[in-house]
Amino acid sequence: MASAAIPVPANAEKKSSGTAVKKSVVSRTASPNLIHEDSAAAKAVRYFLIGISVLFIFVMMFLPLATVIKEALKQGWAAYKAAVTDDYTKSAIWLTIEATISALAINTVFGLFAAWAVTKFHFKGKKILTTLIDVPITVSPIIAGLIFVLVFGRQSVIYPYLKQAGIQIVYAVPGVILATVFVTFPFISRELIPVLEAQGTDEEEAAALMGANGWTIFTKVTFPHIKWAFLYGVVLCTARAMGEFGAVSVLSGHLRGKTNTLPLYVEVLFQGFEWVPAFAVSSILVIMAVVILVARNIFEHNAKTKSGGV
Secondary structure, eight states: OOOOOOOOOTTHHHHHHHHHHHHHHHHHHHSSSOTTTTSHHHHHHHHHHHHHHHHHHIIIIIHHHHHHHHHHTTTOHHHHHHHHTSHHHHHHHHHHHHHHHHHHHHHHHHHHHHHHHHHHOOOTTHHHHHHHHTHHHHSOHHHHHHHHHHHHSTTSTTHHHHHHTTOOOTTSHHHHHHHHHHHTTTHHHHHHHHHHHHHOSHHHHHHHHTTOOHHHIIIIIIHHHHHHHHHHHHHHHHHHHHHOOHHHHHHHOOOTTTTOOHHHHHHHHHHTTOHHHHHHHHHHHHHHHHHHHHHHHHHHHHHHHHTTOO
């Protein structure tokens, strides 16, 4: 009995040819020497984008920083030294440092606990917690300051109890620290959460099965994986705390020598037409910003190196 011939689709040969052409194109595209890499149009686009980026960075960063340094030294080194060693300047520096260290300490503890809870446990309200962590980013700092004034000010229902206990928050140093803590709330936890989620729980579970306690698991297993992300979050938190203006401005009351941080004191000098002292004090913030920027790049590079990145 003769077997029937199996019909071959007419376009099968065309499909095979088309597949070969596609593979050839992909092979040429994936090769190190790209077809359009050295074309005149590609070079023009590359140089145009690089030029725009350099121009933007020069106008938005280097030019303002150079102007600050130039104006700060406009009347000579003696005037600059007198401005940065003034008693009000020293008070603003110490208050800025105090608020920054306080915010860093509080948000470090909260950031570690919040990141650990969100990534290692399943519980009701996890989405609400992660949403609340992001509130300081979405709310205007000035609005946040006004909210704290309403909560802790004279019109608040808890004000009589605060007064009886001798606690003053609004227009006092605790208010400055409270505002700084609020605006820097998410930085450390938001750096840790993605790293902990990517790490998983296998290593911690293995260590627990081997008899390790919680502290040993955290210090020997978990923290080595998150230390660069943690340090990066600390740097971001520090930078944000030192430069905070809006919420602190509302809660501080601008009491010169008492509740003025460096950004607020710069505003006071500028509004008083004291140009050289204003730029001199601004230069302190510039120096701090440069130091933090260098530290951030170092931590970011180390984090990429440890994770196998370039």
